[in-house]
Amino acid sequence: MKFVDEFRDVELARALGTKIVSLTEPDRHYKIMEVCGGHTHTIYKHGIEDHLPENVELVHGPGCPVCVIPMGRVDDGIAIAKDPNVIFTCFGDMMRVPGGNGSFLDAKAEGADIRFVYSPLDALKMAVNNPEREVVFYAIGFETTAPSTALTLMRAKAEGIKNFSVMCNHVTIVPPLKALMESPDLRLDAFIGPGHVSTVVGCRPYDFLTKDYNTPIVVAGFEPLDLLHSISMIMEQLDEGRAEVENQYGRVVPWEGNLRALQVLQEVFELRPYFEWRGLGFISQSALKLSDAYSDFDAELRYATPGVRVADPKACQCGEVLKGVIKPWECKVFGTACTPENPIGTCMVSSEGACAAYYNFGRFARSKARADA
Amino acid sequence: MKSEPLEVLDKDSYAVACSLVDGCLTCGDVAVEVEVIEVDGFDAVCEDPHGQRGKVGVDLVMPVEAGDRLLIHAGVAISHLKESK
Numbered sequence: 001m002k003f004v005d006e007f008r009d010v011e012l013a014r015a016l017g018t019k020i021v022s023l024t025e026p027d028r029h030y031k032i033m034e035v036c037g038g039h040t041h042t043i044y045k046h047g048i049e050d051h052l053p054e055n056v057e058l059v060h061g062p063g064c065p066v067c068v069i070p071m072g073r074v075d076d077g078i079a080i081a082k083d084p085n086v087i088f089t090c091f092g093d094m095m096r097v098p099g100g101n102g103s104f105l106d107a108k109a110e111g112a113d114i115r116f117v118y119s120p121l122d123a124l125k126m127a128v129n130n131p132e133r134e135v136v137f138y139a140i141g142f143e144t145t146a147p148s149t150a151l152t153l154m155r156a157k158a159e160g161i162k163n164f165s166v167m168c169n170h171v172t173i174v175p176p177l178k179a180l181m182e183s184p185d186l187r188l189d190a191f192i193g194p195g196h197v198s199t200v201v202g203c204r205p206y207d208f209l210t211k212d213y214n215t216p217i218v219v220a221g222f223e224p225l226d227l228l229h230s231i232s233m234i235m236e237q238l239d240e241g242r243a244e245v246e247n248q249y250g251r252v253v254p255w256e257g258n259l260r261a262l263q264v265l266q267e268v269f270e271l272r273p274y275f276e277w278r279g280l281g282f283i284s285q286s287a288l289k290l291s292d293a294y295s296d297f298d299a300e301l302r303y304a305t306p307g308v309r310v311a312d313p314k315a316c317q318c319g320e321v322l323k324g325v326i327k328p329w330e331c332k333v334f335g336t337a338c339t340p341e342n343p344i345g346t347c348m349v350s351s352e353g354a355c356a357a358y359y360n361f362g363r364f365a366r367s368k369a370r371a372d373a
Numbered sequence: 374m375k376s377e378p379l380e381v382l383d384k385d386s387y388a389v390a391c392s393l394v395d396g397c398l399t400c401g402d403v404a405v406e407v408e409v410i411e412v413d414g415f416d417a418v419c420e421d422p423h424g425q426r427g428k429v430g431v432d433l434v435m436p437v438e439a440g441d442r443l444l445i446h447a448g449v450a451i452s453h454l455k456e457s458k
Contacts, residue, residue, distance in 0.1 A: 118386070118448060119447045122386055144446050151433065258433060260435075261433045264432075
């Protein structure tokens with residue numbers, strides 16, 4: 001398959017594994033964070049860790065958009081969805097994320113008209129087809145997803161569609177990376193950079209990692225060889241004492257990003273002064289809201305929401321998982337009270353969540369055996 | 374691996390080209406590689422590696438023509454693809 005088979009070649013994978021071993025100092029422990037949930041998914045699905053020396057540790061970062069949504073924002077969405085005139089739309093993975101008073105799926109079971117869509121453009125189409133109803137789209141995601149919301153809003157404005165609005169929860173990638181670098185309980189040697197976010201934002205936003213923190217980052221694709229190649233590039237940098245931004249995913253990611261998409265984002269959104277991230281707390285200027293030019297489409301201005309901060313369940317350790325402080329299986333409720341069927345924490349909800357990836361691909365037993373040894 | 378194009382489930386939906394992807398379909402940093410079949414204004418009918426066709430918003434990657442390879446996410450193209458060795 002074009003662009004797939006080429007990046008799953010077993011011999012090349014073995015060669016890259018050998019190269020990584022040759023670049024590893026036996027007495028040093030390496031901690032490399034993959035920021036993106038998509039990378040976490042690939043790592044466990046394809047057993048990437050099995051190709052790495054034991055002293056090269058992959059730490060799972062906060063790049064799963066569903067996982068970082070705080071419970072209070074779910075409750076706010078449910079409050080809007082319960083308006084009988086509203087058709088409330090969201091991405092499928094959001095449906096089971098628990099809020100303080102249940103999930104969107106629970107609210108749907110209680111009668112709210114909640115539908116999942118694959119694209120905000122489909123939500124807009126729903127508004128056109130249901131002129132007597134109000135359609136609200138619950139927008140989540142990093143800079144990969146934000147352009148689709150922005151484009152949808154621009155089309156809604158251009159076509160004069162009044163019965164459509166967006167509850168914006170889009171977040172940006174750089175502020176949480178800064179927060180992680182400032183975190184006293186985490187020491188990272190390097191980052192595997194998010195591939196598709198970088199398609200939009202480019203590679204320049206990561207310069208601060210190399211300049212301010214002397215930490216390498218390699219933007220990587222999502223196939224197994226992409227990840228092994230990016231890890232070998234990181235190990236080369238560490239071996240040579242370099243700290244640079246490198247782009248392994250050049251077939252997709254332009255160094256400057258998608259300038260048209262960035263222009264659209266700037267027109268439709270503006271930075272929030274602060275936003276709560278699950279597990280990371282409040283991070284300043286880390287999320288987007290609709291700009292004044294698009295405030296007519298802002299669901300938070302159209303509808304009353306509780307706006308209450310809800311603490312995570314005490315048993316849930318998603319916050320520590322999201323910061324890479326503990327492994328998913330070290331959480332007290334992993335695989336017992338918290339499973340993909342009945343998730344307590346967001347990391348178990350999304351297939352991109354570190355806990356779900358561990359659980360679904362059977363990596364738990366091997367990791368635990370390693371740790372016990 | 375590639376076979377005859379699959380049936381288009383809803384020709385007006387922006388979902389179809391996403392629906393066969395493994396992992397988190399829409400909300401994550403996951404995108405789908407597709408080939409442009411036909412351009413209609415700011416939309417294009419595209420085909421994913423499984424032969425599934427669907428509508429894609431191409432406003433952000435214009436100009437686009439049939440045969441181009443695009444990366445799409447949530448029904449919107451975010452990048453042109455280049456060949457890689």
